[in-house]
Amino acid sequence: MPFTLVSFHAHPDDETLYTGGTLARAAAEGHRVVLVTATSGGAGLADSSMGTGGSLARRRLQELQGAAGALGVARTVQLGYADSGMDGAAPLAQGGPQRFCDVPVEQAAERLARILREENAHVLTGYDAAGGYGHPDHVQVHRVAVAAARAARTPVLLQATVDRERLRRAIRAVSWLPGLPQGFDPRAVRNLYTAREELTHRVDVRSVIGAKRAALAAHASQATADSGTRTIALLLRLPRPLLRAVLGTEWFVEVGREPPGRLLDDVFATVRAPAG
Numbered sequence: 001m002p003f004t005l006v007s008f009h010a011h012p013d014d015e016t017l018y019t020g021g022t023l024a025r026a027a028a029e030g031h032r033v034v035l036v037t038a039t040s041g042g043a044g045l046a047d048s049s050m051g052t053g054g055s056l057a058r059r060r061l062q063e064l065q066g067a068a069g070a071l072g073v074a075r076t077v078q079l080g081y082a083d084s085g086m087d088g089a090a091p092l093a094q095g096g097p098q099r100f101c102d103v104p105v106e107q108a109a110e111r112l113a114r115i116l117r118e119e120n121a122h123v124l125t126g127y128d129a130a131g132g133y134g135h136p137d138h139v140q141v142h143r144v145a146v147a148a149a150r151a152a153r154t155p156v157l158l159q160a161t162v163d164r165e166r167l168r169r170a171i172r173a174v175s176w177l178p179g180l181p182q183g184f185d186p187r188a189v190r191n192l193y194t195a196r197e198e199l200t201h202r203v204d205v206r207s208v209i210g211a212k213r214a215a216l217a218a219h220a221s222q223a224t225a226d227s228g229t230r231t232i233a234l235l236l237r238l239p240r241p242l243l244r245a246v247l248g249t250e251w252f253v254e255v256g257r258e259p260p261g262r263l264l265d266d267v268f269a270t271v272r273a274p275a276g
Contacts, residue, residue, distance in 0.1 A: 003122040003268050004032040006154075008112060008145050010100070010127075010137035011041035011083060012064035013222045013232065016215040018132070018160040019125055020071055021205020022250050022267060024215075027072025028208060031268070034075045034119055035068055036112060038100045038144075039137060043083035043090035047224035054093065057083070059221050066218035070211050077115055079108065088136035101136035108140070109147035116152035122271045124154045128161040128253060133192050146255070156270045158201065158252040162193040170246045199251050202263035206248035213243060 005026050009015045015023065015035055027033045042057030050056055061078065068076045081100035084090055088101045100108070116124060126145025131138025142159065149157040168190075205212060216232055217223075223233040238246060254270065266272070 002030050003271055004119050005123045006034045006116055006119055006121040007125045008036045008141055010038050010141050012060040013219040016067050020212040020215050021208050022203050024071045024208035024211035025205050033073045035073045036077045036115055038079045039081050039083040041083050043085035045225060046221040050221040050224055063219045067215035070214040070218055079111055084137045086135060101140045105143045105147055108144045109151060112144055112148035113152040116154050121154050123156040123267055124149050125158045125160050128159045128194050157255040161251050163196050163251050164193045165196055199263055200254040200257050200259050201252035203250045204265055205250055206244050209244050209248055212247055
């Protein structure tokens, strides 16, 4: 039986970094995948030649369409809020939309819940309570997803995250590469994302790693910077075997499910389970 997965993200490229393999695998298995993005990413970092503000936002939305196509997404929806920036105080265009982190949670949640109802969604993905690494828009995604899933009575809410210990090992594995992004240090992620004992899902996406890589490549602006090296640029430089090792697994915490002894590999496990 095919199911519908709605994946909610803060900015273009988040969908690929956190859930790209899961979306591609679900689509390849015949399920409907819907991608909802809160902002256009206009406050994101990029080489100045890529534009800033509105011009960068337009570019990033175009890149999002390319990534969505690579992942097999059936529908993309942009909520149209402004990117809040890492400090939550990104400049606003006169007469433009609110920063996402400033929007009342229930207001944004009702817009997302409307999509969940339209799609009769079985599964919604959001982020963990910390927003992964604390970006205010990511924290807002967590809050809005929780409220929307409750309002729409979506059966399963999965919080996309990263196995904290696995991330530290992955950083160590690529530490030999020159030009690593600032802060690319195992010690820097000691309290970010989610401890292994809290996870419920470990999804194997190695079979669709080509689609995930193509989606990363679609976000070309986010592989550039006026100085230093961006994470996406680093990932795209990895040889395929190392890419599979670094990006071949995605993690989730299912709200309301006790962590199992063996982590689940199926994001639809709960809705597949027979009633009673």
